[in-house]
Amino acid sequence: MRVKLDKSPIRMEFLRKKLKWIQQAMREQEIDIWITFTREGNEDPLAQDLRFSDLTWRSAAIIDQDGTKTAIVGSLEVETIKQSKFYDNVVGYTSEGAAPKLKQIIANRKPKGIAVNTSYDEGAADGLTSGMEMYLKRALKGYSRRFVSGEDLAIALRARLVPEEVELVKKAIFECEKIYDAIEDAIKPGKKDKYVHQFAHKLVAEKGLSTAWAYDRCPSVNVAGNPMGHIGYHNTTIRNGDFVKLDFGVNYEGYCSDIQRVYFVGPGNIPNSVKRMFETARAANDAALAALKPGTMGYKVDGAGRKVVVKRGYAEYKHALGHVLGRSTHEIGPLLGPRWPNRYGKQVEKPVQKDMVFTIEPSVTSKLGTCNLEQDVLVTASGYQQLSKPQEDIIRVG
Amino acid sequence: MRVKLDKSPIRMEFLRKKLKWIQQAMREQEIDIWITFTREGNEDPLAQDLRFSDLTWRSAAIIDQDGTKTAIVGSLEVETIKQSKFYDNVVGYTSEGAAPKLKQIIANRKPKGIAVNTSYDEGAADGLTSGMEMYLKRALKGYSRRFVSGEDLAIALRARLVPEEVELVKKAIFECEKIYDAIEDAIKPGKKDKYVHQFAHKLVAEKGLSTAWAYDRCPSVNVAGNPMGHIGYHNTTIRNGDFVKLDFGVNYEGYCSDIQRVYFVGPGNIPNSVKRMFETARAANDAALAALKPGTMGYKVDGAGRKVVVKRGYAEYKHALGHVLGRSTHEIGPLLGPRWPNRYGKQVEKPVQKDMVFTIEPSVTSKLGTCNLEQDVLVTASGYQQLSKPQEDIIRVG
Numbered sequence: 001m002r003v004k005l006d007k008s009p010i011r012m013e014f015l016r017k018k019l020k021w022i023q024q025a026m027r028e029q030e031i032d033i034w035i036t037f038t039r040e041g042n043e044d045p046l047a048q049d050l051r052f053s054d055l056t057w058r059s060a061a062i063i064d065q066d067g068t069k070t071a072i073v074g075s076l077e078v079e080t081i082k083q084s085k086f087y088d089n090v091v092g093y094t095s096e097g098a099a100p101k102l103k104q105i106i107a108n109r110k111p112k113g114i115a116v117n118t119s120y121d122e123g124a125a126d127g128l129t130s131g132m133e134m135y136l137k138r139a140l141k142g143y144s145r146r147f148v149s150g151e152d153l154a155i156a157l158r159a160r161l162v163p164e165e166v167e168l169v170k171k172a173i174f175e176c177e178k179i180y181d182a183i184e185d186a187i188k189p190g191k192k193d194k195y196v197h198q199f200a201h202k203l204v205a206e207k208g209l210s211t212a213w214a215y216d217r218c219p220s221v222n223v224a225g226n227p228m229g230h231i232g233y234h235n236t237t238i239r240n241g242d243f244v245k246l247d248f249g250v251n252y253e254g255y256c257s258d259i260q261r262v263y264f265v266g267p268g269n270i271p272n273s274v275k276r277m278f279e280t281a282r283a284a285n286d287a288a289l290a291a292l293k294p295g296t297m298g299y300k301v302d303g304a305g306r307k308v309v310v311k312r313g314y315a316e317y318k319h320a321l322g323h324v325l326g327r328s329t330h331e332i333g334p335l336l337g338p339r340w341p342n343r344y345g346k347q348v349e350k351p352v353q354k355d356m357v358f359t360i361e362p363s364v365t366s367k368l369g370t371c372n373l374e375q376d377v378l379v380t381a382s383g384y385q386q387l388s389k390p391q392e393d394i395i396r397v398g
Numbered sequence: 399m400r401v402k403l404d405k406s407p408i409r410m411e412f413l414r415k416k417l418k419w420i421q422q423a424m425r426e427q428e429i430d431i432w433i434t435f436t437r438e439g440n441e442d443p444l445a446q447d448l449r450f451s452d453l454t455w456r457s458a459a460i461i462d463q464d465g466t467k468t469a470i471v472g473s474l475e476v477e478t479i480k481q482s483k484f485y486d487n488v489v490g491y492t493s494e495g496a497a498p499k500l501k502q503i504i505a506n507r508k509p510k511g512i513a514v515n516t517s518y519d520e521g522a523a524d525g526l527t528s529g530m531e532m533y534l535k536r537a538l539k540g541y542s543r544r545f546v547s548g549e550d551l552a553i554a555l556r557a558r559l560v561p562e563e564v565e566l567v568k569k570a571i572f573e574c575e576k577i578y579d580a581i582e583d584a585i586k587p588g589k590k591d592k593y594v595h596q597f598a599h600k601l602v603a604e605k606g607l608s609t610a611w612a613y614d615r616c617p618s619v620n621v622a623g624n625p626m627g628h629i630g631y632h633n634t635t636i637r638n639g640d641f642v643k644l645d646f647g648v649n650y651e652g653y654c655s656d657i658q659r660v661y662f663v664g665p666g667n668i669p670n671s672v673k674r675m676f677e678t679a680r681a682a683n684d685a686a687l688a689a690l691k692p693g694t695m696g697y698k699v700d701g702a703g704r705k706v707v708v709k710r711g712y713a714e715y716k717h718a719l720g721h722v723l724g725r726s727t728h729e730i731g732p733l734l735g736p737r738w739p740n741r742y743g744k745q746v747e748k749p750v751q752k753d754m755v756f757t758i759e760p761s762v763t764s765k766l767g768t769c770n771l772e773q774d775v776l777v778t779a780s781g782y783q784q785l786s787k788p789q790e791d792i793i794r795v796g
């Protein structure tokens with residue numbers, strides 16, 4: 001499941017650690033400065049993390065490769081940014097607009113590479129809007145040929161997690177799994193998928209959590225025979241013999257989990273055809289996990305799982321095998337997806353990195369339904385570590 | 399005060415009425431279709447209102463001048479959009495990406511004018527990001543020269559209010575004024591501005607409301623002598639003889655109020671210099687109101703108030719006299735601001751329209767502090783109607 005970014009900012013102590021990763025990425029890519037250029041009405045998705053949120057007029061957060069942070073903001077917001085204590089220099093402007101100060105700071109710095117938030121493939125790294133890009137290019141005439149995408153800096157900021165953040169993801173997984181355990185009582189013959197959906201919402205509210213993606217689509221409850229998709233439910237009644245799949249996650253203090261589980265309803269024999277779907281999904285997950293380690297390209301991990309599914313005679317799943325998970329459910333970063341350039345572009349051509357959490361979720365679909373054993377894992381120096389409990393058997397309910 | 403857009407969608411019955419205004423604006427500007435092109439990670443600010451929110455892959459909401467609404471979305475979200483019951487046609491795609499379906503629909507329609515969400519001046523009408531613009535121009539090669547800004551369609555959607563919405567703004571004003579009345583007890587010698595700020599937050603929470611702009615800056619409490627700005631407080635102790643200003647608003651079911659009030663602390667005589675600031679601010683508000691009616695350019699309304707302030711020997715205020723208020727505190731639309739092209743661009747060159755709510759907030763600043771009697775008014779067919787109670791005297795507290 002993929003959603004918009006969660007809106008709570010990264011904690012300041014995490015941000016300071018991540019700044020080192022950002023500087024490292026800047027050195028590797030020969031980027032001298034990174035400009036996040038935002039204004040009210042359509043805030044850059046990275047503004048909140050950069051302590052640069054809720055600003056009115058055109059505002060630039062400039063991070064130098066040497067770690068210096070400069071803010072250019074409307075005069076009435078100079079004090080606002082100073083109070084946030086992240087920026088080393090805060091420069092205000094009034095009726096002359098943002099351009100003169102921008103020009104002056106860039107002319108003094110003479111950067112060769114200037115990263116801006118424009119990205120073909122990654123929404124959250126594409127915060128520079130068309131109108132703001134026009135303004136920035138005019139303001140920095142003579143420098144706009146040096147603009148490059150800040151995509152990998154955004155990934156350093158969002159997708160790599162410091163150990164304390166991994167602990168928060170683990171909490172989100174723990175809470176999600178507890179709710180999953182309780183939900184088993186709700187999946188009964190005669191009840192609707194809508195009932196299961198609302199049952200989960202009740203538990204989320206009781207625990208003071210929020211859902212990991214759009215509330216009305218989380219959990220997504222799928223009773224066999226219904227088409228797969230990003231919806232909450234179809235309003236179908238559950239019957240004995242049904243194969244049921246849930247996709248669900250919670251947000252715990254700004255960090256997300258994203259897990260799927262599959263169920264068989266009633267005391268009857270589980271048909272071999274269902275068992276075979278399950279075994280295939282399990283084998284696809286395991287094949288992908290065997291390929292998951294730092295340096296492996298996203299599409300290779302997808303390929304490892306996809307091959308298993310296709311080899312056993314099922315149709316290719318029409319989505320990616322997995323994605324980065326953390327501050328949002330579908331976080332930016334290397335995508336574990338197929339090389340479908342028109343859909344996924346270069347997202348799948350990036351290497352897996354240490355300190356990233358991924359979902360592993362290849363689908364096995366037949367006319368009986370879709371089986372998906374989505375689990376969450378952390379990439380370590382040499383491979384991966386399980387964070388959620390992998391599903392090893394179909395769960396009987398009802 | 400100006401903030402990001404509130405995120406609750408327009409009610410469906412309001413949206414259907416507004417669709418007529420949008421079609422009318424399309425006819426006037428010879429726009430055949432309006433494309434809102436969005437994806438996850440950086441959602442177009444209008445997507446939620448257009449029932450097009452939380453979508454994963456590149457997705458296009460296409461509104462035709464004849465009122466037909468077509469959605470192009472990733473295959474897993476076709477059902478999601480169908481369930482929202484706003485779009486007449488929902489078209490899905492998979493590995494081929496969004497481009498072929500986009501191309502096909504446009505080639506069949508052969509539009510002369512194509513509005514897209516790009517705007518130099520208005521953040522909320524500038525939802526097309528730089529990366530998405532690149533994709534759209536490639537996908538619609540041969541048509542991209544027909545792209546025009548959808549700014550005025552966004553204004554029809556957001557800034558003009560149907561009567562039921564005006565009622566909701568009135569409720570937001572009513573709740574705000576009630577909290578303002580209660581706050582008077584908190585502004586006392588020996589208390590800090592922070593105490594007043596937190597006192598207001600407590601009342602907001604008790605009433606189950608939210609603040610009309612960024613929580614940490616709403617209300618903004620300013621004790622004389624501190625610089626004006628978009629901050630919550632300076633951590634200053636209130637003393638007898640202080641001149642105090644509050645800027646505050648609440649969000650009531652997705653609609654906002656935005657009001658300022660000024661106070662004098664203690665039993666002492668109000669200095670003539672303070673009285674004169676107040677009278678000037680009152681006169682500036684009244685002069686602006688006298689100019690406010692449909693068809694008047696925004697800068698003319700600002701000019702009427704600004705002239706009064708300058709004529710009486712005060713410095714020009716470094717902001718606009720007022721802005722549209724409604725679904726967000728600083729809503730897009732004609733700005734009642736000065737012709738400072740580098741700061742406000744063409745926003746001030748748009749005519750005031752019936753059914754818009756405006757704030758009226760010229761500032762009078764001296765070394766004693768800033769006086770601002772911000773009030774909220776509705777533009778009618780021939781002039782305006784007061785919505786908030788105008789402040790006629792300095793309020794004594796302490």
